[in-house]
Amino acid sequence: MDSGLILLVFLALLFAWGLNRVRRALRLGPVGYVGVVIVFVIVMLLIWGQQYA
Secondary structure (H helix, E strand, O other), X not given: OOHHHHHHHHHHHHHHHHHHHHHHHHOOOHXXXXXXXXXXXXXXXXXXXXXXX
């Protein structure tokens, strides 16, 4: 498995943990939570895709 992909998975888990704490603090609803997660996934895929461009 690609080491960059492993790093991205680790960062995604770390981000999800942090987002859960921020969501509680800011009282984000489910729609806001899903929106932030979708933006994060798109950004991570773009960063990961830069290696092969």
